[in-house]
Amino acid sequence: MRAGTDLLGRLAAASGTYRGRGDGTEIGPFVARMVVTTALSGRAVTIDYEATNDRNGLEHLEHTVLVVGPDGRLELHVACLELPGVVRFTQSSPDQFTAYEGPLVARIQLTLPRPETISYGWWWSRDEAPPREQSRADLRRAG
Structure with a gap:
């Protein structure tokens, strides 16, 4: 497996349910859950991610597919409530994916x-500034 696509293989081998805590600039502290599932004989990984807190309940709900794109780089295809449809994030470094589609400059780490x-x-900026971390969760495999 190419060095750039190593993350796909590592995630495929780490399928399961993960739980943890996070913090975000807009939502504050939250509880996170992520389900990582291998698909297409390891050629894709799906990520179902949600963040909840006691104040507002469900804050973020996301379904993402990680695949190798036509240029050989990994791509995250993200559908969530905050984005207009599916947005493609392309791997820009081994653990970072960027998107310059739509109104936000965004990055996923x-x-x-x-x-x-x-x-x-999740990193983003609503103005001309470079993206900055807005939300992060640290998760551990459950059970």
């Missing part, structure tokens, strides 16, 4: 810092 752990962060 997806890492597996240790076995059975996932760190998932």
Whole structure:
């Protein structure tokens, strides 16, 4: 597997349910749940992610597919309540994916810092400034 697509193989091998805590500039502290599922004999991984808090309940709901794109780089195809339809994030470094489609300059940071752990962060900017971290969850495999 190419070095750039190593994340796909690592996530495919780490399928399961993850739970953890996070914090966000707009929603504050939250509880996160992520289900990672291997699809198409390891050629794709689906990520179902949600964030909830005691104040507002469900704050973020997302369904994402991770695949190798036509240029050989990984792509995240993200559908969530905050975005208009499915948005493609292209791998810009081993653990970062960027999107310049739509009104927001956005980035997703997806890492597996240790076995059975996932760190998932959303970065964006509403103006001309570079994106900054707006939300991040640190999750550990459940059960």
